[in-house]
Amino acid sequence: MIKKLVLHPDRLFSSDENIRNVARVLYQKVKDLPIISPHGHTDPSWFSQNTAFENATELLIKPDHYVFRMLYSQGIALEDLGISTTENTEVETDSRKIWHILAKNYYLYRGTPSRMWLDTVFFEVFNFEVVLSEETADHYYDTINAALATDAFKPRALFDRFKIECLSTTESPLNDLAEHKAINDSDWNGRVISGYRPDPVVDPEYEGFVSAVKHFGEITDEDTSTFSGYLSAHRKRRTYFKAAGVTSTDHGHPTAQTAYLVKAEIEALYAIVISGKASPEQAELFRAHMLTEMAAMSIEDGLVMQIHPGVYRNHNQGVFKQFGRDKGADIPLQTSFVEQLKPLLDKYGTNPELTLILFTLDETAYSRELAPLAGHYPCLRLGPPWWFHDSPEGMRRFRQQTTETAGFYNTVGFNDDTRAFLSIPARHDVARRMDCNWLAELVCDHRLELDEAEELAVELAYTLAKKAYKL
C-alpha cells in the first residue's frame, strides 16, 4: 500500500492544546533562524570540491551508521548493504538493490530519530509525497539520483539552502586543512571551519599513534621525541588551525579522567607512550594529563575545549575485524566526572579565559554531576544531548534533568555532531521543536513567562551556540 508522506506542522509538540499553542508561537520565532553547527563530522571536501553526491545509497545509507546498524541488528548482513570490508572482499555493489533493503525494512525505524530525519529529508529536500516502502523504492531511488545530479543538490547549494551560517568539521592535527583553505579561497561564501581533534596524537591506544607522533613532529618542525617538543608541536598546530578559522578543540577519550603530573613524571610517561609500550593504565594517565595541558593551551590561545567521553569503540570484534571502525558498534559506558575532572579544574577551573564544554552518553550524570558542576564552575558549559540522545526523548530528559540546577545559560544550544549532511536541518529542527515544547511546558505550568520563553527559544536555537563557540 502506498501511503502519503506527511510531516505534520505540529510534530513533536505536546498534544495538550495549551502547551501546543505556546510551542507554536515560540517555534515561529526560531524555525527560520540560521543554523550554527559548531561540531560535526561532515567531509570538508564536499564543500571544497562541490562534486555531486553519487546516489541515494551512497549518500543516505552507507555513511550513516545510525541507519545500517538498525538493519544489521535485525539480521541483515553488512555485506548485503555494500559496506566495504577491510580486506576488500566482495560486497553488494548494486546500489538500487541495497536501497530496496532499506525500503523493505523501513518499518524497523518506527519511533526512532533516524525515521524522523529521513522523512524530513525526503519531504523537505526531495519533495516526496509518498512514504518509502517496497512499492515506492524505485520511485525514491530514481528521484533522488536525478535530483543529486542537478546543481541545486550539490553540496554548496544545499549548504546555502539549509541556511547554515557556520559549519565546523573535525580534523586531526596531522591534517593540513587543505580542503578548508580551498573553501576559504573559493568565491563561495559558506563558512566551513575545522575543529582541532588531537586524539590520534594524544591517545596512545589510537591505531598508529607512535608514527603519528613522529609525523606530528615533522610537520611542525618540532622534536616530538621530547615532551616539551611535543607540547610545542601542539601549540604550533593549534595556531595553524586557529589561523584557518578554527575556534575549538575536541577530545574523544574513553573516560573524563584528567590529571596533572609533575615535569619529571610526565616526561618519563611520555617516553613510554611514544615507545608504543604503554600499559592501558599508562595510556589512560597520559590522556588524562594531556586534557589538562590542552586546557592550559586553550587559556593561551582561546580555543574552546570540548570533551566527548565514555564510549567503548568498536565493541563488536567480528565486525571490527571484517569492516573496521565506525560500523555502529560503539557502545556507551558508565561515565563519571566529579573526581575525574578535579585535577584539571584544580589547576584551571577558575581561570576566566577557559571554556570547557562537556558531553556525555551516560544520562545518569546529567542531574547528579554535570548540572551541579556547570551550575558552579565558570569555565564549564553543558553540551547538548549527544549521539544516541540526539533524539526527542533524549532532549526532553536533558532539559528536565539539567535546567533546574544549571539553568539555561550554562548550556550551549544544539549541535548535530553528524556525518549525514542532509540530516543537519532535520536535526536542528528537532532540537528547536523540543526546546520550544519544553519552554512551552514551563510557560503552561507557570514557571516561566511567555516573553522569557521567547527570548530563551532564540538563545537555545542560535545565540548560545554562537557565543559559546566564539563564532
Add this chain to the structure above:
Amino acid sequence: MIKKLVLHPDRLFSSDENIRNVARVLYQKVKDLPIISPHGHTDPSWFSQNTAFENATELLIKPDHYVFRMLYSQGIALEDLGISTTENTEVETDSRKIWHILAKNYYLYRGTPSRMWLDTVFFEVFNFEVVLSEETADHYYDTINAALATDAFKPRALFDRFKIECLSTTESPLNDLAEHKAINDSDWNGRVISGYRPDPVVDPEYEGFVSAVKHFGEITDEDTSTFSGYLSAHRKRRTYFKAAGVTSTDHGHPTAQTAYLVKAEIEALYAIVISGKASPEQAELFRAHMLTEMAAMSIEDGLVMQIHPGVYRNHNQGVFKQFGRDKGADIPLQTSFVEQLKPLLDKYGTNPELTLILFTLDETAYSRELAPLAGHYPCLRLGPPWWFHDSPEGMRRFRQQTTETAGFYNTVGFNDDTRAFLSIPARHDVARRMDCNWLAELVCDHRLELDEAEELAVELAYTLAKKAYKL
C-alpha cells in the same frame, strides 16, 4: 465506609483527550488477544493436578512476596502473616485472620501495581463490586473461598478463561518435568511448558551446588567429575527439556559477567568449584564462563537464552535465617553489560542462530547500554521491564528510554515473570494499556502514523513474544 470497586475502562490511558482517544482505538485491537506468557514461575502441578486452590490467603497473600513485603515494611511480622519458618516454629494459622490484616492495611498499596493487579483480580475474576477493607474483609474471604471450591475456579478452567495460549514455567535441570509431561499426556489442551534454568548446577554459590552437580551426573548418566562430562550433562538435559516442549533457557546471575577460558583453565576452575571451595571470584568466573557455554549450546539446539542479572538475593539476614529464600528481600544492584557481555559476544555475537534476551533491574542501563547493544547486535533482544519495573511507570520509562535507539523490533513484548497465577491477565492488561498509551503519544505528537501504531500494538502484545521465544 464501604466503597464501590471500580475498574475504569480508560485506566492507565492519558487524561489528555487526544492521546486517550488513540489509546482506546489501539487497545481495542489487542485487549482480547491470547496471552503469551513465555517466562514465569507458576507451579506446573496446579495444571497437572488441577486441584482447587485452598483459600484466599493461601492463594493471594502467602505466595506473593510483592504483597507481604509491603505489610512487612510497615512493621507487620511475617509470622502474623502465616509465613512458615525454616524451623517450623509457630506462625499464624488462622487464614481468615491473616486476610483481615491485608484488608485493614489495603491502603498501603495505593499507587502500587499490586493494588492494581489485586483489584483487577477481585473485579474480573471474582466479580466483587466493593473495595477490600476491614468492613468487607469477611465478605471477600467467604466469596473467594466459595468460588475457589467450584470447578470454574480450578487452575485449568482459569487458564482457559484467561485465554492463555502458552505458559512457560521455569525448572532446574534436576527436575524431571513429570508435571509438564502429565499435562501433555492429559486430555486438557492447555500449553504449559518449562524453561531450562540451570542456576542450581551452574552457580557454585547456590545452596547445595556440589551435591546438585553429582545428582546432575546421575540423572544424565554422565561423569560430572570432569568438565567435559558436565557439559555433556547439560547437552543431554537441554535435549530432554527441549523434547518436553521447552524453547528457552534462563540464567539468574548476580551480574551479567561473561568469560571464555581456555580448556586447561576452565578444567582447573571446574575442579575447584565442584570441590565446594570456590572463592567468590572463582564462583563469578565460573558462572561467567558458563554463560558463554550456554550460548554455544543455544546455537546448537536453538533454545532462546535469557539473562536476568543484578539482584542481591536474600538481603535481610534475619529474615533469611528465620524464613528462608524469596521473602521479598531481594534488592537490585548496579548492573553493567558493555564490558561484561563482551567475551560472550566476541565468541558468538554475530552467529545468526543465537537469540539472547537481556533483562535488567538497573534502569540506568536502558538508554546507556542495553538499547545501544540491542540496536546493533543481531543476537540481542531486550526483555520487558522486569519485576519492580513491571509497573505502569516502569513500562513508561522502558519505552521512553529504549525505543529511539533499539526501536520496537529489538524488544520482545511482555512477560509477567510471576508466581501469582491469578494476576497474569491483570499484568498483561497493564502492559497492553501502557504500550497502547505510549504508541498513542507517538501518534499524537506525530512521530508515528495511526496505522503503524495499530500494527505495533499487536506486535507488542502478542507477535514479538511469540517470535522471540519461538512459540
Add this chain to the structure above:
Amino acid sequence: MIKKLVLHPDRLFSSDENIRNVARVLYQKVKDLPIISPHGHTDPSWFSQNTAFENATELLIKPDHYVFRMLYSQGIALEDLGISTTENTEVETDSRKIWHILAKNYYLYRGTPSRMWLDTVFFEVFNFEVVLSEETADHYYDTINAALATDAFKPRALFDRFKIECLSTTESPLNDLAEHKAINDSDWNGRVISGYRPDPVVDPEYEGFVSAVKHFGEITDEDTSTFSGYLSAHRKRRTYFKAAGVTSTDHGHPTAQTAYLVKAEIEALYAIVISGKASPEQAELFRAHMLTEMAAMSIEDGLVMQIHPGVYRNHNQGVFKQFGRDKGADIPLQTSFVEQLKPLLDKYGTNPELTLILFTLDETAYSRELAPLAGHYPCLRLGPPWWFHDSPEGMRRFRQQTTETAGFYNTVGFNDDTRAFLSIPARHDVARRMDCNWLAELVCDHRLELDEAEELAVELAYTLAKKAYKL
C-alpha cells in the same frame, strides 16, 4: 521594561484540564496546613535573639549558595558579591551594589527553583507587584530593607506568619544548644528544636576532628581517649540533646557505607583515628562503623536516624582556599546503598525500635535500590528529594520512581533542608503543589480514587513527617 510580578494560582499544576482540576481540589486541602520542617540549617540565634535581619543582600544573597553559585557560574566573582574570604581580604561591601548584580542577572535563574522561591518570597512576604530587574532593583532594595526594620519582619513574627509548627535546626554535639534553650525559656511559643549532627566528632576527615574529640570528652566528662569513653560521650550528649527536645540525628557522610567491627578491631581503629593519622580507608571504615553504633543508640534512646550521603564537599580548590566551606561547590557522587547498608541492617534492620531515613543526591538509586529497600525493611523510610532535587522536576522524578515499589507510606513527607529562612514556605508550597499534581495524575488515569488522593495529600504535606520524626 518593568514587568508585573505574577504568582499564578495554578503554578506547577499540569496544563491538562482534568489533572489541573483535581490538583486544585487536593491543594485546597493542604495549602494552609501548618509547616513541619524536621530537617534544616537555619540559625537558631535568629529565634533566640529575634534581631531584625540586616538588609536584602545579607538576607537573600550572601547566605544562599543556591543564589550566588549561579552568578559565579556565569563569571561573576564571589568578591564582587561580598562573600568574605578566609583571610579577610577586601570584598565588596556595598550591599546595594551587590543587590544590583542580582537584579541585573536575574534572568539567569529562569527555570530554576531559586527563581520560584525568590519570586514567592518577593510576592508573598514583601508584596512586590513588579519583577526584580535593573530598573526595579532600588525599589526592591529599599522596600525590603524598610520592611525588615519593622517588627512584623523579625524572625519570630515571620515564623508565626509562616505557620511553622516545628522547625528543626542541626547542631554539632559540641554545641551547648544555648540558643534553643533560650527559645524554650522565652515567652515565645515557637517550637525550634535541634538535630544531633555528630560529623565533626565522627568523621576523621572533618577539619579539627582530633581536637573536637578531645573537647567532646571534656564537655561530657568522659575519657574520649578510649572507644568506650567515646561511645559514652555520644550517649550522654544524645541524652542532653534529647532533653532539649531533639528527636533525630543526622549523618552527612561521603558514602552510605556501614560496618560493624569486633571490639578489638574498632578499638585499634579508634586509636589511629584520634591520633589524626587515619588513612582515607581507615577514616571511611570508622565512619561506617559509627553509623552502626548510632543505630544502636537510636534503638536505645528513640532518636530517628537520618543519613545524607554522597557529596563531594568543597570541590573547587581555589574557592575553598579563598572563601572556605559551603560556597556552592559541593557536587554529588555516585552513591550505592545495597551492600553499603547491609552491615548495619544485618545487625539492627529488623529491630522495631529503629527508624532510619535515607536521602540521596544520586537519583539512580531511587527505583533500583532505595524503593526496594524501603519497601521491605520495617526500619527504613525514604527522605524527600534532597538539595538539587528539591525542585519541581526532582520531586516529580522522586514520586515516579519510588511510589510503585515503596508506596507512599514508606516516605516521610517533605523537608526543606534550608539555610534560607524566608524560602521555607515557598519550598513547602512547591512540594505540596507537586505532590497534589502527582496524586491528580494518578486519579486521572484511574490508579487512585479521589478520596484516597485527598487522604494522601494531607499525609504527604503534614502527617507523615510528623509521625516519622516523632514530632
